Amino acid sequence: MKVADGIRGYSICTSPRSGSNFLCQHLSSTGVLGHPLEYFNWRGRRFFNDPTFPECIVGQVEKILTMGATPNRIYGLKIFAHQHDWISREIDWINALPNLHFVYLSRRDLLGQAVSWARAIQTGQYRSTQPANQPAVFDAELIRRQLDVLVRERARWEMFYARTGIEPLRLEYELVVANPQDAVRKVADMMGLQLQPNQDFSKVVIQKQRDSINLEWAHRFKLEQGNPNVLDIV
Known part of the structure; x- marks a missing residue:
């Protein structure tokens, strides 16, 4: 595939249940900041929006540079x-994607993130637009496993940045949810857009899923698993 001159893009490097779908829809809604999705998750793409999405990785890269790009030749992707x-x-993949910038999206409330992931695993509801397949029940061991995975996911990205000297644009879930327009502005600045993009909010359909059950589970988990004399090995 021949890459057009001047194409540039960004990767949102993150972990599950970080609000990344919410952020991606806000960025995509501008029409000038690419269409960031999990293009290296071909099963997910086939399920959500493209039944013919390629399984081959070369084809996935081509989709990033075409399906993931807006007419001003800015592309976006998301990756765990x-x-x-x-x-x-x-x-x-980093060398295969031209003029690549990096966004690191993290979540301050790590336990809340693990609770959200455990609940999504049980219900099958990974987005607010999906129906739940079954009810969720409190499972301390499942929350603990997902917490362990999230700690390692976060550590891997931090080591990547430390080892390479890459300085990503850092965004936090809590701040993105509170002010998504500010997050969009920061990404636009990173990509060198001179005019601030307008958003089409009709294209943002994902909403925050956290509710009182998440808070109750986090509280119960700390009561049952919060022995301060234990330092976890991950």
């Missing part, structure tokens, strides 16, 4: 640390 492992034996 464990998704890097799916593709790294076949392609150096």
Whole structure:
């Protein structure tokens, strides 16, 4: 595939249940900041929006530069640390994507993130626009496992930045939810857009899923698992 001159893009490097779908829809709604999605998750793309999405990684890269781009030749993608492992034996994806910038999206409330993930695993509801397949029940061991995975996902990205000297644009879930327009402005500044983009809010359909159940589970987990004399090994 021949890449058009001047194309540039960004990768949102994050972990599950970080509000990344919410952020991606806000960015995509501008029409000038690409269409960031999990392009290296071909099963997810086929399920949500493209039944013919390619399984081959070369085809996925082509989709990033076409499906993931807006007419001003800015593309976007989203990737979790464990998704890097799916593709790294076949392609150096960072070198394959031209003029790539980095956004690091994290969540301050790590336990809340793990609770959200555990609940999504049980219900099958990973987005507010999806129906729940079954009710969720409190499972301390499942929350603990997802907390462990999230700690490692976060550590891998931090090590990547420390080792390479890459300075990403850092965004926090809590601040993105409170003021998504500010997050959009920061990404636009990073990509060198001279005019601030307008958003089409009709295209933002994902809403925050956290409710009182999440808070109750987090409180119960700390009561049952919060022994201060234990320092976890991850």
